[in-house]
Amino acid sequence: MDDLKQATHRKASFLQTMRAVLWSFVGLRKGSEHESDMAKLNPVHVIIAGLIAAAIFVGVLVVIVRTVVGQATG
Template identity: 45%
Template sequence: MNAHGAGNPRRAGFWPTLRAVLWSFFGVRRRQAYMEDAGSLNPLAVVVAGVLAGAVFVILIVIAVQVVLA
């Protein structure tokens, strides 16, 4: 039990976490969706998904620049 006397809330899986991170990268979220995610997402999973998404983004930018300059 946590400090409020309730059991642990159910944690979101991989796809909902990735979807929330990608929407955050895009910068468009409804407040209700944000509040739902805040209660169900595992912070460690969000950090890992964010780092991976950021790495993929940087790799895609590098590839795009190489294609344009080739």
């Protein structure tokens, strides 16, 4: 229980967390950067940033598909 409290009080800002999550979506991370991030990222921020990034990704895919399908039928 104490570990969970310590994890949620880590020092990384939400912007740093979002950057780490976006790099993980791309899959281009150095091992040393990953280890450094894991020591300072707040797990709650990681979950929220992951959900936001996934929603944006799905939204972009929907827009691309609608654009392609609209041009094909129009």
